Every structure is written in structure tokens, then in C-alpha cells.
Amino acid sequence: MPDARSGLQAPLWRAIAVYRIAALTYAAVLVVRNVGDYAHPVLAWPVLAAMAAWTVFTTYAYADPARRHAPLLVADQLVAIAALTASIGIVGRGALEAGAPTLAVAWHVAPVISWAVAGGRRAGIAAALTMGATDLIVRAHFDQAATTGTVLMLLAAIAVGYLVRVAEVAQERLERAIELEAATRERERLARDIHDSVLQVLALVKRRGAGLDGEAGELARLAGEQEAALRSLVAGRQASDPGGDDLDLMALLHPYASPDVTVSGPAGAVTLPARTARELGAAVAAALDNVAKHCAPGTKVYLFVEDQPDEVVVTVRDDGCGIAPDRLAQAAAQGRLGVAQSIRGRIADLGGGVQIVSAPDEGTEVEMTVPRAPIS
Structure with a gap:
């Protein structure tokens, strides 16, 4: 016993x-x-x-x-x-x-x-x-x-x-609560150590190399991706229901917050089916990646989450260079499917929709809407 x-x-x-x-x-x-x-x-x-x-x-x-x-x-x-x-x-x-x-x-x-x-x-x-x-x-x-x-x-x-x-x-x-508290304290300790060392180095590489071409620019982009992934790992704000089938969308998006990225949403958890939350989070990551690749360093990005009864709306808005009217069509014709597959494709698979509003030198707004109930 x-x-x-x-x-x-x-x-x-x-x-x-x-x-x-x-x-x-x-x-x-x-x-x-x-x-x-x-x-x-x-x-x-x-x-x-x-x-x-x-x-x-x-x-x-x-x-x-x-x-x-x-x-x-x-x-x-x-x-x-x-x-x-x-x-x-x-x-x-x-x-x-x-x-x-x-x-x-x-x-x-x-x-x-x-x-x-x-x-x-x-x-x-x-x-x-x-x-x-x-x-x-x-x-x-x-x-x-x-x-x-x-x-x-x-x-x-x-x-x-x-x-x-x-x-x-x-x-x-x-x-379980005691174990969770102990794990949270340990995660916070590790997060402090990582923030004081690894994350600052990755952020520095991303910032210094963002305007460079060739391998240096690619290295900066990879450093930015690893920084975001590492922040997600140590943030520890994941929330699931007792059965483990739901995830807190805000927990997936908050690690993207930085001096250049503002994350706004409900104070409480925004629970979605695990697949929906992960795919929506990946679409947001793709949108942020596009801003990092095509806009100048220091471009401000605003990420909004609206929790509605039947659906969740996530908007990624930046004040960057914007997109020419035919640029997305040209990119798709050239086989560059970042927006088509990473954003529109993911959201379409979830039964949702994407609206992109942009103009040269006026920034871009990407609005992603997904239903709360997963499609069968």
C-alpha cells in the first residue's frame, strides 16, 4: 500500500x-x-x-x-x-x-x-x-x-x-499540485538562467544579422526561430484540461512577446482542441517569420487574440513595408508557399479562414479565424 x-x-x-x-x-x-x-x-x-x-x-x-x-x-x-x-x-x-x-x-x-x-x-x-x-x-x-x-x-x-x-x-x-509547484519553481530557475545566457545571445545574433544577406542573414533567421522555440519551452504557461485534450492558445503565443512583438488577449486561458491550438500557433509563427524576413529590423508587430463563443480570431498586424497587391500571387507562382501553405493551408484545414489586408509602406494585417469545435 x-x-x-x-x-x-x-x-x-x-x-x-x-x-x-x-x-x-x-x-x-x-x-x-x-x-x-x-x-x-x-x-x-x-x-x-x-x-x-x-x-x-x-x-x-x-x-x-x-x-x-x-x-x-x-x-x-x-x-x-x-x-x-x-x-x-x-x-x-x-x-x-x-x-x-x-x-x-x-x-x-x-x-x-x-x-x-x-x-x-x-x-x-x-x-x-x-x-x-x-x-x-x-x-x-x-x-x-x-x-x-x-x-x-x-x-x-x-x-x-x-x-x-x-x-x-x-x-x-x-x-500533483505539490509536484507541479516544484516543477514550476525549477522551470522558473532554469528560465532565469537561460534568459541570462542563451536567449540573450540568440536575440543578439538575430538583431545584428537581421539586415545582412547570405549565410549571415540565414543564421540570424535561424537564431530568431530558436529563440522563439526556447522561450516557448521555458515559459511554462501551457494549460490543459484534466483529460489532456485541450490547450491554452495564450500559452502558445505568449512566448513570442518581445520588445518588437506585443501580445494582447484575454486575461484567462483560451482553450482550444490541442490540434487546433497547435496549428493556429504554427500559422502565427509563420506570419511573424514573414515580418522578420521582409521588414526592417525593429518593425513593431501587434498580436491580438479575440475569444468568441463559437470561434477564435487571431490578428497579426505590423507597421512594416507592406505587401504589393500582386506579391502573394507571384510568390505562389514561384513556388514560395509560405503564406499559402503555412498560413492559409493550416487555417483552411481547421475549417477557418484567413484575411490579409496590406498596402505598400502601410503595414500588413493577417486575420486568422478558426471555429472552436474541430472539424470532423
Whole structure:
């Protein structure tokens, strides 16, 4: 059994031990009070002594998580059943039918609770039904007074089993939250180190080489791409739903923020199906890459995200050199399919659309709209 679960259950096992002692005390009081009316009163004391010894044994046995398994649980159940059935010969069948209490009284409920804690509701219900049937057989009458104890025992097993399950789920969530917090702190530490070293070097290479031609310009472009990818890796603002099928679009876009790129959108998460979010993020990256390649260094870019009920609209707007009216058609004819495939193609596959508004020396605006529900 996992250590975390054992630690969570420890207070419950202590409570069961306290219940056993209290129930044993109550049973002893009733035996002292009614022993004169028993059919075989002398035999009541050995049974009571055995119950006391078992109470002491189980108090220490259940304290060890390694022993909270089937052998001890079954033995616990059998001892309680034996104490119940011994009432037939000691108390007497006639007295039991008349409503006299059994020797175990409420002591026999402890194994039922133990089963519920160790195995959950189903195990507790099975133990309660077994113990309840034994109690009814010993009492030999099935009126409302006799069945009430069995019903209460069954309800206790259900309640305790449910409580244990809720506590375990809460413990698991707490552990995941602690792990996430630790991972976040480590990621933030690494992000600081990377920002102070690698990212600054990549940004410097991108900035210094942006206006150069040939291999130097290509190196600057690659440095810019790696900078954006590395920022995405260390930003740590990814958010997914419990099933892992949705992603936060803002988490994918925020790493592109820089002195030249302003990212604006809702304060909260903009969740989309994972494929939609990734493809839309890739289309935005292609649009930003076009700005880096075709506009002067320092060109300001504004990235807007609109979260609407049925769709999400992402707009990439720059104040750069703009695009000539026939430039996109010429690029497609020449086999340069950056806009056609990386932007229009991706968004079309998602069931959305792209609008590009541009004019020479007036900047460019690329508006990408995708539906919230993925297309089949």
C-alpha cells in the first residue's frame, strides 16, 4: 500500500481502535449487568476476555500499514462472528429472541469499518452484509428492531468507504499540485538562467544579422526561430484540461512577446482542441517569420487574440513595408508557399479562414479565424 495512502488512513485506524475500546467497555458493562440471566453465565467471561485480547492485538496490528491486508481483515471478521455466535449458547436462544443483547453488542461493527477503510465502499458493504446476516441469525428474529442495527452498520460502511475515497482523491490532487509547484519553481530557475545566457545571445545574433544577406542573414533567421522555440519551452504557461485534450492558445503565443512583438488577449486561458491550438500557433509563427524576413529590423508587430463563443480570431498586424497587391500571387507562382501553405493551408484545414489586408509602406494585417469545435 502506498505510503501516502497509509499516512492518510492513519487517523482513521486510530479512530477504529478508540471505537473498539469504547464498544468493548459497553459490552463488558452489559455482561456484568445481565450475566445472571444467561443460560451459561460462566462462559461469558472467557468470551469477554478473548474480545479484550483481540482488541489489544488489533490496536497494534492495524497500526502497522504492512499488516492492513486480507489475512488480518478476514481474521478480524471471523473473531467478531465467533463472538456473536457464542451468544447463542451463552445468552440462550430464548433470551435472544426476547431481545436480549448479544455478547458482542456494538463491538462487531469495528471489523466492518476496518474493511471499509482498507477496501472502500464495496469491501465495507460486503463485510456489513456478512456481519449483519450473522447478527440476524443469532437473534433469530427479523423485526424492525433487529434489522435496524444491520441497516445502520451498512450505512456506516458506505459512508466510511466514500469518505476514504474522497480523502484519497484529495491526497492525490494535493500531491500533483505539490509536484507541479516544484516543477514550476525549477522551470522558473532554469528560465532565469537561460534568459541570462542563451536567449540573450540568440536575440543578439538575430538583431545584428537581421539586415545582412547570405549565410549571415540565414543564421540570424535561424537564431530568431530558436529563440522563439526556447522561450516557448521555458515559459511554462501551457494549460490543459484534466483529460489532456485541450490547450491554452495564450500559452502558445505568449512566448513570442518581445520588445518588437506585443501580445494582447484575454486575461484567462483560451482553450482550444490541442490540434487546433497547435496549428493556429504554427500559422502565427509563420506570419511573424514573414515580418522578420521582409521588414526592417525593429518593425513593431501587434498580436491580438479575440475569444468568441463559437470561434477564435487571431490578428497579426505590423507597421512594416507592406505587401504589393500582386506579391502573394507571384510568390505562389514561384513556388514560395509560405503564406499559402503555412498560413492559409493550416487555417483552411481547421475549417477557418484567413484575411490579409496590406498596402505598400502601410503595414500588413493577417486575420486568422478558426471555429472552436474541430472539424470532423
